[in-house]
Amino acid sequence: MKRLHWILLLMILLIPTESISAKKKTEKSDREIWCDVMYRMAAPVLSNMSEGLLKQNMLVELSPTWDGRNQNVTYMECFGRLMAGLAPWLSLPDDETPEGLQRKQLREWALKSYANAVDPASPDYLLWRQENQTLVDAAFLAESFLRSYDALWMPLDSITKQRYIAEFTDLRRVDPSYSNWLLFSATVESFLRKAGAPSDTYRISSSLRKIEEWYVGDGWYSDGPRFAFDYYNSFVIHPMYIEALEIITEAGKREKIGNMPGCNFHEAIRRAQRFGVILERLISPEGTLPVFGRSITYRTGSLQTLALLAWRNWLPEELSNGQVRAAMTAVIQRMFGDGRN
Template sequence: MFRRKFIKAMGMTAAAGMLPSYAHAANEGEEKIFSTHVPGSDREYLWKLLADMATPVLESMSKGELHKKMQVEVSPTWDGRDKRVAYLECFGRLMDGLAPWLTLPDDDSEEGKVRKKLREQALMSYVHAVDPKSPDYLLWRKEGQPLVDSAFFSSALLRAPKHLWEPLDKTTKERIVTELKLLRRVKPPYSNWLLFAAMNEAFLLSVGEDYDPMRVDLAVKKINEWYVGDGWYADGERFHFDYYNSFVIQPMLLKVTEVMVEANRMEKAIYEQALRRIQRYCEHLERLVSPEGTFPPIGRSLTYRTGAFQPLALLALRKQLPDKLTEGQVRAALVAVHQRIFNNPSNFNEDGFLTIGFAGHQPELGDSYSNNGSMYLTSESFLPLGLPANDSFWTAKTEDWTAKKAYRNDKFNKDYPVNY
C-alpha cells in the first residue's frame, strides 16, 4: 500500500538489480544498506509495513482474485507438490500475525481507517476461502501441507474470535468446521506437525464443536518429552538449531495448553510450565539481536524472516515478557530487526507480494517446501500492534537491547540457565 505503491511507481524491481532513488548504495568496500524507512513513530513504521504486506493479499482475496493476482514463486528445489498450497499458506499465516491488530476499535486516524478496511476484507476473504464455488476456494482436501496452514488459520480465529469468527455467516462457519475436521485425514509426523493437529482441535473445542482429545494430548506430551532444557525444545527426537521454537513450537504449545486449561480439559500447571519456558526462550531471542539489528541466519525456513521473533512479539502482546526484559528494549529490538530485514525493497515483488528470501529476494535460500505464500509467517512478528497506541509498550522510553549495551561497555544482565 505505502512502500509497494512507491516501488511500483518507480518502475523497478530489486531482483533486476535496480534501486529506488531513496536507497543508499554504499561506496565500494562498504556495507550496502537500503534505507526506505520514513521517519516516524515505531508503531507507525510497523503498522505501515504490515499493511504493505497484507493489502495485496486481502484486496485480492476479498474479491475472489488471489489465485488470479498472486503469482506463485517456488524454491529451486521445489518438491513437486501441488503449487496451490501456496494460497492457504499465504492467507493462513498472514491472518495469524494480523489478527490481533484487527481487534482494536475503529477510529478516524489513518491507521484506524486502514485497519478497518483490512478487517472487512479479511472477513470477505474467509468466505471465499471455504466456498467451493469461489475461484479462491483454498486447497484443503489435497496434499498434507494444508494441515500445517490450517493451524495458522485456526490460530488467527483464536486470537480474534469476536472480530474474525463471530461476524462470519452461519454457512461460512459450518464450512470452516467441516474443512478442519476433514483434515484429520492427515497423519502428522512425530515433529512440530503434532501441534498443527492440536491447534485445530483446540479451535474446534473453543467454538463448541466436537474435538479429538487424543490429537491434543499426544502433541502436548510429545513436545514436553522433547524438551532439551533452558527454554528450548527439540523438534522430534533430535535437536535442530533453528527457529522452529519460534515459528511453531513455543507459541502453539502455549495457546493449545491455554485453551485446554480454560475449558477444564488440562491441568493449569502444564500451561504455566509452557509459559515459563517460552519466557526463558525469549531471553535468548532478545540476546540474538546484534547491536546493528541483525540476527543469526541459521537453520531451516530462514526465509520466514522476522517470524523468528514471534515469541518475543507474542509475550509483548500478552503482557507476559520475562522480568529481565523491559518493553522499551523489546520494542527497540523488534523495530531494529524489521528495519534491517525489510529495508531492501526486493522483499516484495512488483505486485507487492512477498518474495522468497531472508533480507531481500534470495530464492536459493528456499527449502524444498518453500513458496512465496510460506513467507507470510513473517507477519507473526507484528503481534504487538494488537496493543493500542497508548499502551505502555508503545509509550515506554526506548532502551538499548542487551547486545547493544554489551558492545557499548554498558551494564547488562548476566545470563544463567534455568531448570524448568
C-alpha cells in the same frame, strides 16, 4: 570581507540544524513503521482475495529445488500465515487515525477472504482436500481465530462457520509427522473445542504430551526425537504449545490434566520467557539476526515467540516493553526498510 566570513559561518551552522529539524518532522514512530510494513504485506493479499482474485493475480515463484508438490498449497500458506500474525491487531477497535482506517479496511477484506477460502464456488477456494500440507496452513488459520475470536470468527455468517468446521474436521485424515506437526493437529482441534464443535481431545492431549517429552531445557524444545538448532521453537512450538494448553487447561485454571502429566500452562509460559530472553539477545545493535537452521526465509517469523510474550503481557522482568519493541523495530527496518525485500 569580515562580514562575508560571518555570513558563511552562519550558513554552516544553520544547514545541519535545518536538516535535523526536517528529519524530526518526517521521522516515523516505531508503531507507524510496523503498521506501514504490515499494510504493505497484507493489502495485496486481502484486497485480491476478498474479490476472489488472489489465485488469478498472485505472482508465484518456485524455488529451483521445488519438490514437485501441488503448488496450489501456496495460497493457503500465504493467507493462513498472514492472518495468524495479523489477527491480534485486527481485534483492536476502530478509530479515525490513519492506522485505524487501515485496520478497518484490512478487517473488512479479511472477513470476505475468510468466506472465499471455504466457498467451493469461489475462485479462491483453498486446497483443503488433497494435500497433507493443508494441515500445516489450516492450523495457522485456526490460530488466527483463536487469537481474534470475537473480531474474526464471530462476525462470519453461519454457512461460512459450518464450512470451516467441516474442513477442519476433515483434516483428521492427515497423520501428522513426528515433529512440530503434532501441534498443527492440536491447534485445529483446540479451535474446534473453543468454537463448541466436536473436537478430538486425544489429538490434543497426545500431541501436547509428546511436545512436553521433547523439552530439552533452557527454553528449548526438540522438534521431534532429535534436536535441531533452528527457529522452529519460535515459528511454531512455543506459540502453538501455549495456545493449545490455554484452551485445554482453561488458561491454567485446571492446573493438572489427568492424561497430560507435566503439561502445565504456566510452566510453558516460563519456558517461553527464557526463550524470549535468548531471542532478544540474538538481535544485534544493527538489527541483524544470526542465520541458522531451515526455513530461514520466514524472516521475522523467527521473532514470533518474543512478539507473543509482548502482546500477552508475559515478558519476563529482564525484558522491558520498550527494549523488545526497539529490538524488533531494528530488525524490521533492517529487513524491509529499503523497500527491496
